[in-house]
Amino acid sequence: MDGNQREQWQSRIGFIAAAAGSAIGLGNIWRFPFITGKYGGGAFVLVYILILIFVGYPVMNSELLLGRKTQRAAVGAFKALAPGTPWILVGYMGVLAGFIILSYYSVVAGWALAYMFKSGTYMVADAVPGDIFVGLITNPGAILFYHTVFMLLCIGIVAGGIEKGIERWSLILMPALFVLLIILIIRSVTLPGAGAGLTFYLKPVLANFSGEGFLAALGQVFFSLSLGMGCMITYGSYLSKKEDIPLSARYIVVSDTSVAILAGFVIFPAVFAFGLEPGAGPGLTFITIPAVLAKMGPSGHLFGFMFFTLLMIAALTSAISLLEVATAYFIDEMKFNRKKATLIMGLLIWLLGFFPALGYSKLSHILPIRGMDLLDSFDFVANNIMLPLGGMLTAAFIGWYWGTDKAIEESSIGASAKLGSGYAFLIKYIVPIAIFLVFLNSVGILG
Ligand code: PHE
Numbered sequence: 001m002d003g004n005q006r007e008q009w010q011s012r013i014g015f016i017a018a019a020a021g022s023a024i025g026l027g028n029i030w031r032f033p034f035i036t037g038k039y040g041g042g043a044f045v046l047v048y049i050l051i052l053i054f055v056g057y058p059v060m061n062s063e064l065l066l067g068r069k070t071q072r073a074a075v076g077a078f079k080a081l082a083p084g085t086p087w088i089l090v091g092y093m094g095v096l097a098g099f100i101i102l103s104y105y106s107v108v109a110g111w112a113l114a115y116m117f118k119s120g121t122y123m124v125a126d127a128v129p130g131d132i133f134v135g136l137i138t139n140p141g142a143i144l145f146y147h148t149v150f151m152l153l154c155i156g157i158v159a160g161g162i163e164k165g166i167e168r169w170s171l172i173l174m175p176a177l178f179v180l181l182i183i184l185i186i187r188s189v190t191l192p193g194a195g196a197g198l199t200f201y202l203k204p205v206l207a208n209f210s211g212e213g214f215l216a217a218l219g220q221v222f223f224s225l226s227l228g229m230g231c232m233i234t235y236g237s238y239l240s241k242k243e244d245i246p247l248s249a250r251y252i253v254v255s256d257t258s259v260a261i262l263a264g265f266v267i268f269p270a271v272f273a274f275g276l277e278p279g280a281g282p283g284l285t286f287i288t289i290p291a292v293l294a295k296m297g298p299s300g301h302l303f304g305f306m307f308f309t310l311l312m313i314a315a316l317t318s319a320i321s322l323l324e325v326a327t328a329y330f331i332d333e334m335k336f337n338r339k340k341a342t343l344i345m346g347l348l349i350w351l352l353g354f355f356p357a358l359g360y361s362k363l364s365h366i367l368p369i370r371g372m373d374l375l376d377s378f379d380f381v382a383n384n385i386m387l388p389l390g391g392m393l394t395a396a397f398i399g400w401y402w403g404t405d406k407a408i409e410e411s412s413i414g415a416s417a418k419l420g421s422g423y424a425f426l427i428k429y430i431v432p433i434a435i436f437l438v439f440l441n442s443v444g445i446l447g
Helices: 012-023 026-038 042-070 074-081 088-116 129-137 140-159 162-189 195-202 211-224 231-236 245-273 283-294 299-334 338-352 374-402 404-412 421-446
Strands: none
Touching: 012 162, 012 231, 012 245, 012 299, 026 042, 026 088, 026 211, 026 245, 026 283, 026 299, 042 074, 042 195, 042 211, 042 231, 042 245, 042 374, 042 404, 042 421, 074 088, 074 231, 074 299, 074 374, 088 129, 088 140, 088 231, 088 283, 088 299, 088 338, 088 374, 129 140, 129 283, 140 162, 140 299, 140 338, 162 245, 162 299, 195 245, 211 374, 211 421, 231 299, 245 283, 245 404, 283 299, 299 338, 374 404, 374 421, 404 421
């Protein structure tokens, strides 16, 4: 982009592909099935969906309309609506959260990149998938290589701009992701013994559900929908007044949730079919899935390549949105041109990524928070502190400072049905209080 004309999404479907691409990521395919397993299967899914409707959907609308109203990214939006006030700090915190999240997100995406070509190791008879995983993450050279390749992909796409970079690639990558997911579900649910996994996943066992599960669901909604750090404000800033925000928000929320739920249909039947452990945590994707693939016969090579390609694609369309938050800030507020802003931000994030990347090898002695390694510590700070705080403050900003009436008015532009008093009530009371509870929980874990 040159001159004063702000970039815009070229089509509604392009915008929705990009925003859904941001939402759908490692959070859906890896994290959602894992915590669903941990917090009671079907019961967790039910609570997750309720929170999605009452917290996720209103906050999604709020961020998108703040962006479109101001035509500015995270920092600029608060600056425009509340000049000279500390609200701008919410924007800065978002940019910082984007930095931190992408620095380790790229490392995990790098694991997926490595696994795309690893079927030669885990498909070998007697291979121990856990050892292969540990062998990878403790190898500094390999980890830095994949982290670098992944960051270069991100930089290349974001430097291309909104229409020719992010929108065009999302339109190619998102349908590919859906097709791959469907193929993998068919493979997984037709494995002998898959039924036990389906029962586990779909049958609500309320006895396994706890207050902690409620809070875990709330945190997962935030991370999964890319909320609480200005990402959707930034994407909203490239929307024209013709777009229907409440409708788009519904599409994004529904597609994000569908992918999370579909990912469970890939993982649980396969895990149960082979008598593996559903609550395996970080190993669920990188240890359990290869174990499953290894028992599939020669087709495991193909399905393995497909699964990790899927994971990498999902991570890529999220990672570019994380990079865009920082890039847009430097374009809007510092007047950098896009290529320069992307390159500098990408470089800084790449360097920051050395910490989580080497956290299992050269820097494994650094355990900053409660004995957690660098990657887990980065994740903890961003997810359990910065995102909930950012989301709570964004809701408070609209509910108590800028005004829900103005938000509702902005939502009505280009919309077939604007937001109403239900939205106002949720944003003023329910959302801040619910997020405050998550936040307290996070801090409680800290103490
Ligand atoms: N929503 C992404 C996922 O589920 C992660 C993300 C968080 C992306 C915040 C952008 C902003 O993986």
